[in-house]
Amino acid sequence: MTLEELFAPYGLKAPPLPVRGITLDSRRVEPGFVFVAVPGVPLPHRKPLDGHDFILEALRKGAIAVVGERALALPVPYLQVADSRLALAHLARRFHGEPDRRLVLLGVTGSKGKSTTASLLHHLLQGAGVETALLSTVALRLGEEARPPMGHFTTPEAPEVYGFLREAADQGLEAAVLEVSSHALALKRVEGLAYRVGVFVSFYPDDHLDLHGTAEAYFGAKALLVERSELAVLNAALPHLERLKGRPHLLFGPGGEVWGEGLREEAEGLRFTLHTPWGSGEAFLPMLGTYNLDNALAASAAALAFGLPLEGVLQGLATFRGVPGRMEVVQKEPFRVVIDFAHTGKSLEAALQTLRRTTKGRLLLVVGAAGERDPRRREDIGQVAARLADKAFFTEEDHRTEDLGAILQAMAEAAAREGGTYELVPDRKEAILRALSEAREGDTVLLAGKGHERTLERGTLALPWDERAVALEALRALGFRGQGPGPGQRGL
Known part of the structure; x- marks a missing residue:
């Protein structure tokens, strides 16, 4: 599709340059792309970014046109709209041929x-x-x-x-x-x-x-x-x-x-x-x-x-094989290891109650709380962990730019009010190893919060992460083999 064809419904005359892609992320711009400047979403915990501030970066990377909400004069065709997000969706649909x-x-x-x-x-x-x-x-x-x-x-x-x-x-x-x-x-x-x-x-x-x-x-x-x-x-x-x-x-x-x-x-x-x-x-x-x-x-x-x-x-x-990271059993014997995406108080409560019904021994928990999210979530998780797990290991879960120590302390204080037993282990890999090393025959270890996700966000970095692979590595280090491939996955 050409730029002329893409912008035709908006009445903006543009040259018939081939369009290679559309994005709102200036980091993804390549020569031939249309960059859509979208205002950021205001949230209580952080100041939003604004795509208009990244227009020059997009142009340097080869954007052939820009869409935005401000009145601007640019060296490339510029489409001013009332709602950049709405325009992004309509342009993407048109570009991909409906x-x-x-x-x-x-x-x-x-x-x-x-x-x-x-x-x-x-x-x-x-x-x-x-x-x-x-x-x-x-x-x-x-x-x-x-x-x-x-x-x-x-x-x-x-x-x-x-x-x-x-x-x-x-x-x-x-x-x-x-x-x-x-x-x-x-x-x-x-x-x-x-x-x-x-x-x-x-x-x-x-x-x-x-x-x-x-x-x-x-x-x-x-x-x-x-x-x-x-x-x-x-x-x-x-x-x-x-x-x-x-x-x-x-x-x-x-x-x-x-x-x-x-x-x-x-x-x-x-x-x-x-x-x-x-x-x-x-x-x-x-x-x-x-x-x-x-x-x-x-x-x-x-x-x-x-x-x-x-x-x-x-x-x-x-014949359903389950969902990766949703009550996914990594090991059954001599103790059970389960991965679940539960990352709120309600979902963690449901997961722990489910596992308690089929756990003969203790129920151990590895869990964190995400940064740059509603602070009440970490308190809810801490309280639920204290009430329903025999022992919790509070650790990292995408703390992003928030102070991890403060997040863990908030979880600990909530757990302490409920009389819970817990440890603070900031490094998630170490927390998983610690929990598995304490498990005994008949116990269940729940690794909660990350589930299927493939990154762990520390500061501004998104590091590669695979909860299942980390658990299997820890089990092997302790002399266990795990259950092999999970739902929709290959063996490791």
């Missing part, structure tokens, strides 16, 4: 359970012969081909979203499952997308208030997915449900059209009777945690609404 028109889109949002539900829905569709892409926190997939996730974002920026969908469409895939965060909806990363099915899994009103400000604004951001979907699959326990039921919908959970009966949690997973408008059947999901029933119901409802037969859904549930 790939969403060639795919059936299924979106998944929620405070908790998005990644598992999206991954399970992708698995169900693939198992039924529907070639499907997956864009989620934990994985990118083009059919069965796996790609590494795009950094820390649940949903990447619009150029990456549309670029991924373009690749899926060009490969002839039929559908795409997108994990859609409230950040992505509020910050217009998925503008222009419409969904055949939109799934709203869960809602916790005290999440992400540093961005949204109020629970009402947070809910409103997630509700945008429902508004853009032909059919909404909704948790019957959601607040403000009447507000969401104004369009075609399917409810799951108690009181809904899709629900589970007779839930039994076994060592290898969950068994229940799945009831749906398409019939009923006995289901098995090889995942730990009774809370995964909601994720199974959500994915099943979406798959059935898409057109999959009930028998195919039941077979797909039983």
Whole structure:
């Protein structure tokens, strides 16, 4: 596409120069790119960056045009807009040839359970012969081909979203499952997308208030997915449900059209009777945690609404290999080692309660709290750790530019108020080794907070990180072998 064609809908005359890419990150600019200057998001804990301050850097790197919100005179074509983020999404969609028109889109949002539900829905569709892409926190997939996730974002920026969908469409895939965060909806990363099915899994009103400000604004951001979907699959326990039921919908959970009966949690997973408008059947999901029933119901409802037969859904549930970093068992004997992404008080509480039910000995915990995030999170984690773990090792988890010692001290003070047993071990690798070295037969060690993530943020650096590899290395150093490859992973 040429610059002239890209800017035509805006009425800006531009030369027919070939456009090689679009970005809002000046570090990614290459010759032939269009740079979109986006004002930063104001958050309580840090001063936002402003893309307008990086225009000269983008020009030095070869940007052939700039988009921004200020009145500027530049030596390249400049498109002034009222909303740079909105323009970024529309330009990215146009640049990539509106790939969403060639795919059936299924979106998944929620405070908790998005990644598992999206991954399970992708698995169900693939198992039924529907070639499907997956864009989620934990994985990118083009059919069965796996790609590494795009950094820390649940949903990447619009150029990456549309670029991924373009690749899926060009490969002839039929559908795409997108994990859609409230950040992505509020910050217009998925503008222009419409969904055949939109799934709203869960809602916790005290999440992400540093961005949204109020629970009402947070809910409103997630509700945008429902508004853009032909059919909404909704948790019957959601607040403000009447507000969401104004369009075609399917409810799951108690009181809904899709629900589970007779839930039994076994060592290898969950068994229940799945009831749906398409019939009923006995289901098995090889995942730990009774809370995964909601994720199974959500994915099943979406798959059935898409057109999959009930028998195919039941077979797909039983063959699901799990999600990397979500209750992922690294070692079973003589003590169990589990990796989970739990990084808030509520999610950590659910993880510890789940593991307690099947732990014969002590429950040991390695956990941190992220810097440049709501400070209440570290207190919640400290309190939950003290109440539900026999011993906690408080350590780093992306402290970024905040003082790690202060974060650990806040967690320790919260744990001390609950009478908890804990150690402060700033280095995460050392903390994991310390916890594993204390474990005895029948114990469970939970490594919480990092899950699938592939970086550890210290200061301004994003260092390579693989929680599973670190755990396996520590186990080998202690004379254990671990369980080998995890879900969707190769052996180490």
